[in-house]
Amino acid sequence: MSDTIPIQLTVNGRQRSLRVAPHHTLLDVLRDDLDLTGAKECCLVGECGACTVIVDGRTVDSCLVLAVEVDGASVTTVEGLARDGSLSPLQQAFLDRGAAQCGYCIPGQLMSAHALLETNPHPSLDDVQEGLAGNLCRCAGYQQIVDAVLAAADGADR
Amino acid sequence: MHPFAYERPGSLAEAIALLGRHGAEARLLAGGTDLIIRLRDGSLRPSVVIDLKRVEELRPAIREEDGRLSISATSVMTDIAADPRVRRHFVALAEAAAVIGSVQIRNRATLAGNICNASPAADTAPSLLVYGAVVVAAGPAGTRRIPIDEFFVRSGATTLQRDELVAAVELPLPARRIGAAHVRRTRRRGHDLASVTLTCGVDDAGVTRLAYGSVGPRPVLEVDESGTLADPGSTGEARAGVLERMFLGASPSPRSMRASPEYRVAMLRALGERALRMALDRLGGG
Ligand SMILES: Cc1cc2nc3c(=O)[nH]c(=O)nc-3n(C[C@H](O)[C@H](O)[C@H](O)COP(=O)(O)OP(=O)(O)OC[C@H]3O[C@@H](n4cnc5c(N)ncnc54)[C@H](O)[C@@H]3O)c2cc1C
Ligand code: FES
Ligand code: FES
Numbered sequence: 001m002s003d004t005i006p007i008q009l010t011v012n013g014r015q016r017s018l019r020v021a022p023h024h025t026l027l028d029v030l031r032d033d034l035d036l037t038g039a040k041e042c043c044l045v046g047e048c049g050a051c052t053v054i055v056d057g058r059t060v061d062s063c064l065v066l067a068v069e070v071d072g073a074s075v076t077t078v079e080g081l082a083r084d085g086s087l088s089p090l091q092q093a094f095l096d097r098g099a100a101q102c103g104y105c106i107p108g109q110l111m112s113a114h115a116l117l118e119t120n121p122h123p124s125l126d127d128v129q130e131g132l133a134g135n136l137c138r139c140a141g142y143q144q145i146v147d148a149v150l151a152a153a154d155g156a157d158r
Numbered sequence: 159m160h161p162f163a164y165e166r167p168g169s170l171a172e173a174i175a176l177l178g179r180h181g182a183e184a185r186l187l188a189g190g191t192d193l194i195i196r197l198r199d200g201s202l203r204p205s206v207v208i209d210l211k212r213v214e215e216l217r218p219a220i221r222e223e224d225g226r227l228s229i230s231a232t233s234v235m236t237d238i239a240a241d242p243r244v245r246r247h248f249v250a251l252a253e254a255a256a257v258i259g260s261v262q263i264r265n266r267a268t269l270a271g272n273i274c275n276a277s278p279a280a281d282t283a284p285s286l287l288v289y290g291a292v293v294v295a296a297g298p299a300g301t302r303r304i305p306i307d308e309f310f311v312r313s314g315a316t317t318l319q320r321d322e323l324v325a326a327v328e329l330p331l332p333a334r335r336i337g338a339a340h341v342r343r344t345r346r347r348g349h350d351l352a353s354v355t356l357t358c359g360v361d362d363a364g365v366t367r368l369a370y371g372s373v374g375p376r377p378v379l380e381v382d383e384s385g386t387l388a389d390p391g392s393t394g395e396a397r398a399g400v401l402e403r404m405f406l407g408a409s410p411s412p413r414s415m416r417a418s419p420e421y422r423v424a425m426l427r428a429l430g431e432r433a434l435r436m437a438l439d440r441l442g443g444g
Contacts, residue, residue, distance in 0.1 A: 005164060022164035022207065023197070045195050046263055058236070058265040064194045065266070066187075068164050069209060112261065134260020 007071035011036070012080030020067040027051045027062040030077060038078035038107040049135035052108035053077045059115045061134070078107035081114060090114055093152035094145070101139035109135045113149045122153055159198050165208045170215040170296055170325065173208060178298055178321050180206045186323055187211075188232060189266035191259065192275040216325060220244065227329045228294075235264035235272075248329055249440070250338040250357045251285040257342065258282075270324040273309065276316050277351065279372035283310065284357035285340050287369035287379040289329050297322035312375040334361040337441025339433045343425045353417035354425045358433035360441050364388040368401075368430060373408040373422050380404035387434055388441075401430050 004019035011034060020029050030036045030053065040050035044063045051063040054076040081088045087095070090113055100106045109132060116123060116131035123131065128149045137145065167173040177184055185204035187193055188211070196202040210216050216231040220241050227243055238244055239256035258264055258272070258281050272282045273293065283306075291306040298321055306327075309316050318324065338359035342352040355377075356370040364385035371377035386392050386400045405426050410419040417425075 003163075021161065023159040023161050025159075025194070044198060046191055046259070049260065049262060052262055059262045060266055061262045064190050066164070066190065066194070066207075066209075068166070069187075069190070069211065115261075131261055134262045 005068050005071075007068060009070050009072065010074040012076055022066060022068050024067050025063055026053070026055075026060075026065040026067050026070055026075070029067040030062060030075075036077050036079050039111075040104055040107060042104070047134075047136070048105070049108040049112060050105050052111040052135065054111055054115055057115070057118070059112050059134075076111070076114075078110050081110060088114075089155050090117065090149070090152040093148040093155070097144045097148040097151060099141055099144040099148040101137075101141045105135060105137045105139075109137065109145055113145075113152070116149070117153055123149070125150065159194075160200065160203055162197070162204055163206045165206055166212050167208065167210075168212055168214060170213055173210060173213050173216075173323060174296060174298055174321070176206070176208050177323060180208075181320065184208055186274075188268040188271040188274075189234060191263050191267045192271060192277075210323070222331075225331050226292075227331065229269055229327045229329070231270040231324050231326060232268055233270075235259075235267045235269070236261070238269055239264070247331055248285065248289055248338075250288060250340040250359065251282060251329070253340040254281045254285045254342075254355070254357070257340075269327055273306070273327070274316060274318065274324055276310060276312075276314050276376075278313050278374060278376055279351040279353075279355060280377065281340075281342060281352055281355045281371075283371050283377035284355055284369035285338070286327065286329075287377060288338060288357045288359040288367045289332070292328045292330070293318075293324055294326040294328060295319075295322045296325040301325065303328070307379050310376040332361070334363055335441065336361040337437040337439065337443075339436035339440065341429045341433045341436070343429060351416070354422055354429055356426070356429045356433055358430065358437045360388045360434070360437045362441065366434070366437075368404050368434075370405075370408070370426060370430070373410045373426055375409070378407040380407060388438070390438070397431075397434075401427065401434075405430065 008017045042048045042050035046061045046064045053062045056073050112132050112135050128146050183205040187207050187209045218233045219230045221228045235255040235258050239252050245252045272280045286306045293304040293309050336359050340357045342355040352372045359367045366382040366387040369379040410422040
């Protein structure tokens, strides 16, 4: 067995220090060590985006990132989107538009959409489709998901 | 995933020393979008993974120096696709970088990792071939420069030595005006490798460079110096004849699950013509 390595990171604004095994992914550590089960484990090959989180402002598939790689980084998961107990406008738009069917892909969809709107507050339909191309939805609720992102982008309160 | 030790060198010298010390037991890690999949499926079982992302000399950077654009080993596709100098001088590389995987993949995937992984379907390879890129390899004896056409050997194999790593990819700033375009064919955008990936570049002296991948063990570069492809007065027949000869290097695998050889060759023709048209338009449009 290889030794564990100490890492420090900021998760949803909170400083965390922990020891991780080098072969454990960021997804493993979020779910198993930090009890943040929003990011989902699904394909484990970078295709479905269910494990999407934001690292230093950019989305990654956390199944393809080793936990040791994010030492010193700032990580945002779906648990970090709500503020003071209320959903973010983007999350609210997902609810209002019925974008969540079974809901399994939704944390990943939300993180991709959140990152998109941070850099491009007024995306076109094409921008949204391209921005979410790495997130599959097996319930095929794509129309509602795209509608929700466009609706959130329109909302002045973002 | 099977356990391994993790090393995070801070300097190039340290990275090369680690590579020397661990030899075949070591694997370099850049963005991990190829490597971590292979660690998980067990097809690679290194005892040490050497992460290049904290190596000072390899930090993400695209620099213009001595008549060339140098892209450091940890530069990711997102930044390459958005870089104004890449878009201005090497638009077909920006186009290739922009269609790799998804946003999440492009935020991690490096150009160096794309060529070192040496998949025949690597989408940046045709553009690098057309622009005459040079791979800067760093090893115990210092650095050497490998023309990209001499870098690829076959699927998974390059001329990089075991004790070397890729420090940067350099693109000579074109001396002539060149119009170029990258095009490809996939089954599903964002989730599949290309069944054909192709770049065409035409310069104002009438030389056409065509490079294509995913139709044989390594990406292929062909050059038409006759001027036939670049000449607006050439007949469709004359052009088709030249293109046909340029595609003789294609040898698609009959065993692929992605596309049949017949399909790939048909797509190669269609994409070749399309990219040539786009390249000519861009050359004309300045
Ligand atoms: C869902 C998905 C979609 C994808 N889509 C595409 C696509 O459309 N087109 C495409 O071309 N590719 C695609 N890929 C493949 C992959 O993303 C690219 O090949 C990527 O550029 C690899 O870069 P990386 O930094 O992630 O490499 P890593 O995984 O870190 O490394 C890849 C290999 O190169 C070696 N290596 C890395 N850096 C160096 C270096 N500096 N010197 C020496 N060796 C090095 C590693 O040891 C490893 O063997 C896709 C992958 C996934 C998971
Ligand atoms: S579980 Fe990570 S992309 Fe599918
Ligand atoms: S809502 Fe079920 S997978 Fe997307």
